[in-house]
Amino acid sequence: MRTRNLKAALVAVCLGAATLTVVGTTASAAPTTVAGAPAAAPAETAKRYLVTGPKTSAQxxxxxxxxxxxxLVRPDDALEISAIPSEVAAIKRLGFTVTALGAFPRHAASAQSYHTHAETMAELDQVVANYPQIAKKFSIGRSYEGRDIVGVKISDNVAADEAEPEVFYQANIHARERITNEQALYFIGILTKEYNSTARITKLVNEREFWIIPILNPDGQIYDMTSDTQPGRMWRKNRQGVDLNRNYDYKWGCCGGSSSSPSSETYRGPSPASAPEIRAVQNFVKSRIVGGKQQIGMFLDIHSVANLVLWPFGYTTANTVPGSMSADEEAAHRTIGVEVARFNRYTPEQSSDLYITDGSSDDWLWGDQRIFSYTFELGGGNFYPAPSQIESLTQINRDPLLVLAEYADCPYRAINKQSQYCPPA
Incomplete structure (x- = not known):
């Protein structure tokens, strides 16, 4: 099997050097804020509301x-939103009805049942200790408050950089979406525990390189989980105050799908990729360009709580975009999305069918890097599902996660055009 020099590949990375560091099992030093000071307190605080009246994607x-x-878009089309007072006033001016919602239900022992950041890092350490031949920790860089953004690479020859299709899954970009970390840990678990015992998983680990980051937003996740009142603070952004899924450097702030207000829950930041977490992701992805070719063939951003399978684009309602999304590219995205939705019973749709977003992960991964990209919106009814739901909410995505990985070598196989787009080397 041909191997590549990973260290050399990481030297030539756009937007500065991408720090892809193999991480041992020792604890990191106490975090220090990258920018030198904590984010300023917002002028307004977001609260939960129900909006009735909007029925269409345009609305x-x-x-x-x-x-x-x-x-969340409810079955009756009512919207559950997080908004600051000025946004509530603007929604009312649109002619829609806005009603205050209370806090999410409290769940006994919620904080103990979901993995904290420290518990997640300990579990990754244990995975690497138990399966050193196929699992290795890595860091793509540091968060705003200076914490390592840690993941696990899984492959049969994990220490080597092999010429195999690569799969990149990230979770917990929004701090309050706590079930997403559990989804990533579940998948890491089945890839390692079932290697050499389940034929399908053994084949995938032998033929793919998996890069899985369970907590992309460690500062926000820690802050959300240190609430005095369970289940959490409802914190969405990083601790710089940026919505990380509006900060990617593709169509940033282009189309009314984010906010310029630092108080807003969808604040896109002062400039594209201004958040260190997003710079780290983009640099890591670009570091996987080896010999002029992007090695990552499939990307997934794991969110909650809407029971959806989404694909690009979010910034436009057009299904195809000249030079950015051809008819075959759209058809392959859609066909795979519909296929995985048959397993998890989510609703499959283009991201903008839900509503317009800009500066999002899927749009950048596809629009900038041409990596087939999806978002799973897990279920559970709210951002803090009862601990008793964790198992069912994560296990339902066993097949979808595996199917996406199986398509990493040639997504065009979904539309029977592999001979056109993926000819034998």
């Missing part, structure tokens, strides 16, 4: 344009 996009974060 939901008008709500999103105010800067409010649309948390």
């Amino acid at each position: 939901r996009s008008r709500v999103a344009r105010t800067g409010a974060a649309i948390d």
